Amino acid sequence: MAYFQYNGRDKKGEIVKGIMRAPTADDAKLKLRKKGIAAREISMKTGFLYQDLNLGSGKVPFKDLVIFIRQFSTLIKAGISILDATSILKDQTSQKKLKQVLAEIEEDLREGHPFSVAAEQHPKVFPVLFTNMLKAGEAGGQFDEILDQLAVYYEKQNETKQKVQSAMIYPAVLGIVAVGVVIFMIGFIVPRFAGMFTSFGAELPFITQFLLDLSAIFQTWWWVALILIIGISIAVSVLIKRDPYRYLAHSIILRLPIFGPVIQKSTLARMTRTLSSLYAASVPVTQSLLVVRNVVENAVIEEIIEKASKSVQEGNSLATPMLGHWAIPSFVSQMIVLGEKSGTLDFMLAKVADFYEQEVDTAAERLKSLIEPAMILFLAVVIGGIVAAIMIPMFSIFSEVQ
Numbered sequence: 001m002a003y004f005q006y007n008g009r010d011k012k013g014e015i016v017k018g019i020m021r022a023p024t025a026d027d028a029k030l031k032l033r034k035k036g037i038a039a040r041e042i043s044m045k046t047g048f049l050y051q052d053l054n055l056g057s058g059k060v061p062f063k064d065l066v067i068f069i070r071q072f073s074t075l076i077k078a079g080i081s082i083l084d085a086t087s088i089l090k091d092q093t094s095q096k097k098l099k100q101v102l103a104e105i106e107e108d109l110r111e112g113h114p115f116s117v118a119a120e121q122h123p124k125v126f127p128v129l130f131t132n133m134l135k136a137g138e139a140g141g142q143f144d145e146i147l148d149q150l151a152v153y154y155e156k157q158n159e160t161k162q163k164v165q166s167a168m169i170y171p172a173v174l175g176i177v178a179v180g181v182v183i184f185m186i187g188f189i190v191p192r193f194a195g196m197f198t199s200f201g202a203e204l205p206f207i208t209q210f211l212l213d214l215s216a217i218f219q220t221w222w223w224v225a226l227i228l229i230i231g232i233s234i235a236v237s238v239l240i241k242r243d244p245y246r247y248l249a250h251s252i253i254l255r256l257p258i259f260g261p262v263i264q265k266s267t268l269a270r271m272t273r274t275l276s277s278l279y280a281a282s283v284p285v286t287q288s289l290l291v292v293r294n295v296v297e298n299a300v301i302e303e304i305i306e307k308a309s310k311s312v313q314e315g316n317s318l319a320t321p322m323l324g325h326w327a328i329p330s331f332v333s334q335m336i337v338l339g340e341k342s343g344t345l346d347f348m349l350a351k352v353a354d355f356y357e358q359e360v361d362t363a364a365e366r367l368k369s370l371i372e373p374a375m376i377l378f379l380a381v382v383i384g385g386i387v388a389a390i391m392i393p394m395f396s397i398f399s400e401v402q
Contacts, residue, residue, distance in 0.1 A: 004028040008039040021104075034111060060125045062161065064095045066154045069130075073151040076144045083109045101125050114138050129274060129291050136281040146281055153277050156353075157270065160360050164266045167364035168259065174375040178382065185386050187222070190215040193390050207389045247299040254300060254327055258370070262363045267298045268332060269356035271305070276349035285312050300327050318345075331355075 004025060007017040016037055022028035025042050032039045060068075068089060075085035086109060090102035101122045108118035116134035119126040130150060137146030194212050197204060204212070218225070239245040254264050274295050278288035289309040293302050307321035319336040322328040332352055339348030 004042050004044055006032060006037075006039050006042045008032065008037050008041075010038075011036045031111060060095060060098045060101070062158060064093070064098055065125070066151075066158045068093065068098060069147070069154050070151040073144070073147040076147055082115050082143070086115070098125065115143075128294055129278070132283055132287065132291055133278065133281045136283050140282060142281075149277055149281065153273060156273060156357060160266055160269055160357055163360055163364040164262060167262055167367045170368055171371040171375060174371070174379070178375065178379045181379070182382055182386070183218075185383070186211070186215045186218050190386070190390065191219065193394075197393060204393050205389070207385070208393050211386060211389045243299070247303070250299040254298070258367065262360060262367060263298075264327065265356045265359045265363060267296055267301055268328075269353050269360060271296050271301060272332065272349045272356065273353035276346045276353060279349065280346040285318070304328060 003019055003021055005017075005019050006028065007015065010016050020028060020031065022031055025044065028042055029039050032042075071089055071092075072085055075088060076082065080088070083106065086102055086106045090099055090106055093099050093102065104121070105115070105118040108121070109115065114135075116131050116138055119134065120131045133146050133150055134143065137143040190211055194215065197208070197212070240249040254260050254267075256263075271292055274292045275288055278291060279285070283291075286309055289305050289312070293305045293309075296302060296305065304321055304325060304327065308318050311320045312318055317337060317340055319333040319340070322333040322336065323330075325333075335348045335352050336345065339345035342348075
């Protein structure tokens, strides 16, 4: 949405001036015309005060979007009009960004715009999949059915996303705790014993001397390590957004021995579920693949989908680029081939999505059960090693004193 300054004449012939919001200048003229104002000049305001300020990314949290779609679907199925349902949810939601967007959509609906067109003006809030499927539903007179499908789809996506995040966050938290404990012991505990060992002048075991040297280096150069960590993190985050490095990074992630299978299954579940929903909504295959490509969030799978789109345009099978590819299990490509031959592609894709969603659930639980003892053992070995490195020379010193 942009701000436009206008001047013109109302129905009484009087000059009117003002500022209004609209997606484009043509939309602004249309809105003024409906208010009975004949615009003579319209210009976009580009100053700082007329920019939409978003302290965050301008996105609505995924969970809030899922709740909105389910509530919206329920109201529509209950016979409430799209306009009234939008107004009700606008007043009900506590999410500020969503409330603002729904208020603008309500205004567009009152001016006669379809919901999909109004939602399309807010790409940071409503995904392309959402607006494309709603367009298909509006065109086919199946708005309520498509909306219900979208509600189910996004609920499944949210459930899978939560499971994957839970599986990944748990070991990450344990790892951070382990690193924090080690840094605390090396930076604050070990130095307290260094003076005592030096005063006795005893010969220290290798592990103890190594620990003392490491502690001394850390105390002197900790800021260099911090700068290096921050610099490397920034460099990696910038590089993986560029195509060659992004593909390499995603390829490595999918090949990781423990986390890779979970991410791969989650990505395949998202890909097949999205394609199934779009195909069932009668969205053209090439357009569906374009949407899916923007949804999977993995460069390796994106490249496969792009090749699949070209294959379909050339009159070949959707599964042709997938056959034999290391990132696509044969189960997926075979089910797609069967779906194309039997005319039940949406059904086959949905079954594949069900399978991998269940696999993600199982893999996430298994991952947590394996990571927990492994991280605890790692923490015990590291901390135990530090404690042992301190205690061994102390026992020797005490025995000499006695």
